[in-house]
Every structure is written in C-alpha cells, then in structure tokens.
Amino acid sequence: MTRLxxxxxxxxxxxxxxxxxxxxxxxxxxxxxxxDPWLLRTALASGVGxxxxxxxxxxxxxxxxxxxxxxxxxxxxxxxxxxxxxEPDLPVLRVDQGMADRAIELAGDGGRVAVLATVASxxxxxxxxxxxxxxxxGRAVTVEAELIDGTGTTEAAIRRWDxxxxxxxxxxxxxxxxxxxxxxxxxxxxxxxELATRRLVELVTRV
Numbered sequence: 084m085t086r087l088x089x090x091x092x093x094x095x096x097x098x099x100x101x102x103x104x105x106x107x108x109x110x111x112x113x114x115x116x117x118x119d120p121w122l123l124r125t126a127l128a129s130g131v132g133x134x135x136x137x138x139x140x141x142x143x144x145x146x147x148x149x150x151x152x153x154x155x156x157x158x159x160x161x162x163x164x165x166x167x168x169x170e171p172d173l174p175v176l177r178v179d180q181g182m183a184d185r186a187i188e189l190a191g192d193g194g195r196v197a198v199l200a201t202v203a204s205x206x207x208x209x210x211x212x213x214x215x216x217x218x219x220x221g222r223a224v225t226v227e228a229e230l231i232d233g234t235g236t237t238e239a240a241i242r243r244w245d246x247x248x249x250x251x252x253x254x255x256x257x258x259x260x261x262x263x264x265x266x267x268x269x270x271x272x273x274x275x276x277e278l279a280t281r282r283l284v285e286l287v288t289r290v
Contacts, residue, residue: 085112087283088146088154090139092123093257096157096276103280109288115149117142123158127204131164140168147173152287155279157256160204162212174286178256179209181278183216189271190249192222197244200254201231209254237261245270 087104091097097116104114119142126135139161143154153174156165162177190196196213200206206228217224227248231240237253238261244251245268252273253259259274 085109085287086149086151087112087114087287088143088149088151089114089116090122090142090146090154090156090158091116091118092120092158092161094118094120096256099256099259099276100155100157100280103276104284107277107281108284112284112288115146115151117146123160126160126164127202131161131204135161136164136167139164140170143168143170143173143175153283155283157276157279159209159255159275160202162208174283176279176283176286177212178275178279179212179254180216181282182252182273182275183209183212184220185278186213186250186252186273187216187220187222187224189273190222190224193224194222194249195225195227195247197248197251198226198228198254199231199237199240199244199251199258200228201237201258202255203230205254206230209252213252238265241265241268241272 089100097118101114146154155176157178159179162179165177168175186196198209210226213226237258250271256276259276262272262274
C-alpha cells in the first residue's frame, strides 16, 4: 500500500482531493489527510511567518511518520511556506506548481496570463510562481491579477477575461468548480486540484 499525505486549510477540500486521488491513483494508493484551518487564519491575519512554516513542517513530519511517499499542501497561500519545509527524500509539493507550469506552456513566450483570486494573500505567491515557471521554461509572460472581492463572481470574472489573455488561472483550489460553471470559453481556464493530484500520484508511483 502506497500512502499519500495531504495537508488542507479548508476542511471541505479533503473530500475533493480524496476523490481526485481515487480517480488518479492505482487501487493500492491511500490518501491520509491533515486539516488545519489555523494555518490559513494565521497567514491571513499576520502573514506566512515562521510559526506557520513550523506548524506546516510539523504536519509534514507527522505524515512522514505515517509512512507517506509524498505530501501535497493544498492551500495556495502556503505555497512559498511549503517550499521551506525541510524534509529530505520526501517530496512536498505546493498545490499550484502543476497549474503554473501548464499555464506557461499554454501561454507561450510573450503570452499573457490572468490570475483570479478571492483571497488577496494568494495573488503574490501565484504571480511569483508563474514568473518563476516562465524563467525556468526560458519564456517571458505578462501576468495580470484580479481580486474578486465580493462585487462579482468568479464565473463573471472568467468571462470578463475570456479572449483578452492566453490563459486564466484560478489561484485557489476552492475556486475550481467555477471553471465549469462559467460555461464554454475561448481562453483555457486552469485550476490546481486535478493537476496537483496527478503530479503527486505520478511522482510517488513512478517505477
């Protein structure tokens, strides 16, 4: 039995990712979930400081003790904190890496990417990740961001950006369902859960 660890800050995402692991992984793969809303509350209130990194690292260490082959942190606000977790020989993935890499692939050199978020704390980390993915791919992109602050819906924002950029990125895993509700669009719309789960499963089940 191969075990995968997942750390969530939004309780509802545990069921979402459990289904995604079931769909993406062989039958002998088991998901072990840790849910800690404190991480996101603290990050929103005072930023992603050492106490957040330390607590996240403690969760990863706990999962390592449970025998997991890799860990996925499903909160994009904690993306940069995820990269600070010191776990040699244990893959610890941020939820938006696969999405960012795919966005750069779709945008191409000189392309334009729109980032949509409902929480301001996700915008900076997502923009920085996209630019890093572009540099690693040898490309340059323009990243534009919109904070959906309650005056509209994610679906309406997707439609506003449709045709104006090369790809739309939904910064938070909790926004994924909006892509389907927005209807057919000319511009690709990416969300992180499926891409992240697939990357983790491929990584830990690779022969």
